[in-house]
Amino acid sequence: MFSLEDITQSVHNWLYETMHPTLALMVEFAIIGVLVIALFAFLGLVLVMMERKVSSWMQLRLGPNRIGPWGWFQTVADTVKLIVKEGMTPNNVDRLLFNLAPILVIIVSMVIMAPIMFAKGFQIWDINIGVLFVSAVSSLSIIGILMAGWASNNKYSLLGAMRSGAQIVSYELSAGLSMLTIVVLTGSLKMSDIIQAQETGWWLFKGHIPAIIAFVIFIIAATAETNRAPFDLAEAESELTAGFHTEYSGMKFALFFLAEYVNIFVVCAIGATLFLGGWMPFHVGNWEQFNHIMDYIPTSIWFFGKTFFLIFVIMWFRWTFPRLRIDQLLNLEWKYLLPISIFNILLVTVIALAGWHF
Amino acid sequence: MNLKQYFADIFNGVKSLATGMKVTGGYFLRHHKEKITEQYPDNRDTLVLAERFRGEVVMLHDENNEHACTGCTACELACPNGTIKIITKFDISPEGKKKKAVDTFIYHLELCTMCNLCVEACPTGAISMANTFEHSVFDRSTLTKQLNKPGSKIRAGVE
Numbered sequence: 001m002f003s004l005e006d007i008t009q010s011v012h013n014w015l016y017e018t019m020h021p022t023l024a025l026m027v028e029f030a031i032i033g034v035l036v037i038a039l040f041a042f043l044g045l046v047l048v049m050m051e052r053k054v055s056s057w058m059q060l061r062l063g064p065n066r067i068g069p070w071g072w073f074q075t076v077a078d079t080v081k082l083i084v085k086e087g088m089t090p091n092n093v094d095r096l097l098f099n100l101a102p103i104l105v106i107i108v109s110m111v112i113m114a115p116i117m118f119a120k121g122f123q124i125w126d127i128n129i130g131v132l133f134v135s136a137v138s139s140l141s142i143i144g145i146l147m148a149g150w151a152s153n154n155k156y157s158l159l160g161a162m163r164s165g166a167q168i169v170s171y172e173l174s175a176g177l178s179m180l181t182i183v184v185l186t187g188s189l190k191m192s193d194i195i196q197a198q199e200t201g202w203w204l205f206k207g208h209i210p211a212i213i214a215f216v217i218f219i220i221a222a223t224a225e226t227n228r229a230p231f232d233l234a235e236a237e238s239e240l241t242a243g244f245h246t247e248y249s250g251m252k253f254a255l256f257f258l259a260e261y262v263n264i265f266v267v268c269a270i271g272a273t274l275f276l277g278g279w280m281p282f283h284v285g286n287w288e289q290f291n292h293i294m295d296y297i298p299t300s301i302w303f304f305g306k307t308f309f310l311i312f313v314i315m316w317f318r319w320t321f322p323r324l325r326i327d328q329l330l331n332l333e334w335k336y337l338l339p340i341s342i343f344n345i346l347l348v349t350v351i352a353l354a355g356w357h358f
Numbered sequence: 359m360n361l362k363q364y365f366a367d368i369f370n371g372v373k374s375l376a377t378g379m380k381v382t383g384g385y386f387l388r389h390h391k392e393k394i395t396e397q398y399p400d401n402r403d404t405l406v407l408a409e410r411f412r413g414e415v416v417m418l419h420d421e422n423n424e425h426a427c428t429g430c431t432a433c434e435l436a437c438p439n440g441t442i443k444i445i446t447k448f449d450i451s452p453e454g455k456k457k458k459a460v461d462t463f464i465y466h467l468e469l470c471t472m473c474n475l476c477v478e479a480c481p482t483g484a485i486s487m488a489n490t491f492e493h494s495v496f497d498r499s500t501l502t503k504q505l506n507k508p509g510s511k512i513r514a515g516v517e
């Protein structure tokens with residue numbers, strides 16, 4: 001059966017047999033770098049296309065339909081256009097910070113890729129504080145956004161960046177608490193342990209009501225953390241032209257754009273890992289036959305299927321809900337999501353201690 | 359805010375969000391049946407425009423090349439931006455009486471905002487709005503049109 005674990009294992013063994021261990025490690029670093037960049041390019045092309053098709057279908061439009069069959073190569077043309085466009089730096093910006101910001105944002109998205117388990121045994125770094133690592137690193141991207149807003153020397157950019165800061169600082173809380181729900185149930189921060197704990201059923205189903213509440217809160221907070229509609233007031237087109245990336249063009253803008261979509265992928269991958277079992281096939285308790293059939297589907301398909309389902313849900317949000325005002329946004333977090341998630345974590349602790357979950 | 363109100367707010371909020379998502383989700387599932395995009399240059403032959411679409415002002419002529427315009431200039435007066443200019447003449451009726459009639463109905467399409475006021479002002483229903491819309495030309499002067507066809511005359515009985 002097709003398995004990514006076997007491929008990586010054989011490549012690893014071959015490298016260590018043929019060359020010096022240090023050199024082999026370097027080669028592995030290079031391979032991982034190339035793979036991550038390839039995944040970024042793939043995600044940029046596919047997610048932008050998916051967004052445009054989903055939005056058009058939800059509005060009963062056709063969407064892009066000129067380039068390639070049913071317009072599927074539209075994003076390739078867009079990418080070529082962005083690459084050949086001049087990367088302009090305006091006169092009165094802080095040059096260093098202005099050029100550093102998009103790179104910082106994209107590097108942060110790249111770093112969060114580390115603990116994500118793409119398939120069984122296919123992971124860059126099985127760090128033992130995986131969930132903590134993700135929530136810590138993902139809050140770094142706000143530095144890049146604030147940097148872009150400040151360096152642009154533009155009031156719209158600065159306002160957008162400040163809003164984004166307020167938003168991410170607030171929603172980090174409930175995202176962290178809803179992640180913690182699963183950590184309490186599993187008793188481990190390690191991604192592989194969390195997935196292994198869901199062998200008999202996903203936490204969404206095993207964890208009773210608290211897991212469902214945590215899942216809903218996590219999806220809301222994830223949407224807010226990635227600055228997407230209905231929480232996209234960092235770039236609110238109607239008020240701030242484009243928010244923090246008003247002054248950017250060409251490839252530097254493309255890096256922000258790419259980072260947004262990669263971040264969506266990352267938060268959805270984390271959501272899929274914590275609540276929907278990551279690469280774990282859909283198992284139901286003791287139904288041996290059913291579980292066996294489900295095991296035939298490759299684990300990478302399971303992972304990407306769940307992740308893309310969550311991405312679809314987040315896109316569904318974007319094309320349904322109107323944008324929140326800044327006070328409504330903070331109200332939602334501090335008056336509703338945070339008290340509920342604190343109460344929820346209390347409830348889940350009781351359930352975990354009493355062993356009421358399946 | 360009391361506790362009951364708090365939970366009622368959450369419940370109503372979630373309910374209204376779910377209603378919205380049901381609408382867009384429904385569209386997503388049956389988008390292939392209800393597409394509203396007109397693929398315009400491709401479907402030029404089958405394109406159907408709404409009856410009330412206002413593309414340009416035309417004068418209605420019947421098969422005898424007769425129209426209903428009396429040359430009263432009500433449309434010219436009604437027009438807010440001087441789109442219509444009517445040059446009148448005097449017809450001599452068989453009884454030898456002079457009667458005012460339209461000589462040239464000049465219509466400046468380039469000035470027209472399709473407001474429909476001239477059509478409403480017309481007492482005899484001589485002009486109306488057509489739903490043609492492909493008006494782009496290379497020479498601006500071709501947008502100044504004469505609406506009454508050459509050799510046309512007023513229909514008998516229209517006063």
